Amino acid sequence: MDKYVNILKLSVGTENTDDLALWQKTKRAQAADGLPRHVTRMWPKREAELTNGGSVFWVIKGVIQCRQKIIRLDEHIGQDGIRRCAIVMDPTLIRVQSSVKRPFQGWRYLSPDDAPADLPKNREEEEPLPTDLNRALAEIGVL
Template sequence: MSAQKAPTLHMIKLIVGCTSPEMLRDWVAVERHRGTAYVRTRTMPKRAEDIVQGGGSIYRVINGLIMCRQPIIGFDSYTRDDGHPGTLILVSDEVIPTQPRPMRPFQGWRYFKPEDAPPDLGKGAADLPDDGISSLPASLRNQLSELGLL
């Protein structure tokens, strides 16, 4: 009997203080835990193993729009500044732009089903041609999305 791959499950989380995927790329280069980029959160996902085994990503909401994703490579525990336990979502350095999609604010993170995730933009997207959208500045992509043109 062959082992069956877990279904892909993603996460989604807002970024506070970041204005573009380009800025996130800069943050990823600086914010490191044992040499790996990470995202801080309070609670360990109960389905962490499903996310990692299924090749899940964390989709990032910037200024009210899902703008990009980062593949998740693992999870680790840490102690927050207030002494309480926390979780680090270990992510790839790769910040992959996605088709912008509006998203209302929410606290913390949420599980995100593959069918709800926006497609990747630009080169490397398996099912989309390189339409030049990914080369537009993030602010212009935001405006186009808000107008319903993307």
């Protein structure tokens, strides 16, 4: 398999995966082609590995809950004239097995070996658990 790496990112202000999906449908959260993006101050040094099959794994309320495939990195110049990186993603949110993650700033690289597995196909359409229950189960390793 080709070498790739993922990014781990906090989804600040969202309560669940549905909130994240709604936010990403706003114009502010989209690239010019309508794909969801996340703008970050730092440009990843491992760009080639990220765009070679990597995903953004989203931490929501202290739990890794879903991921999105990274399509590309775009340059984004803010109103302040500062160059930033827009991580452009596939709009599909892929739910993963819940895993507790402590708060951190910015983003972190996440190796494929350390990334939570996708939910099995027969569980993808299940209604997500309430946030507190999801976190409690992840903390004891049930999910």
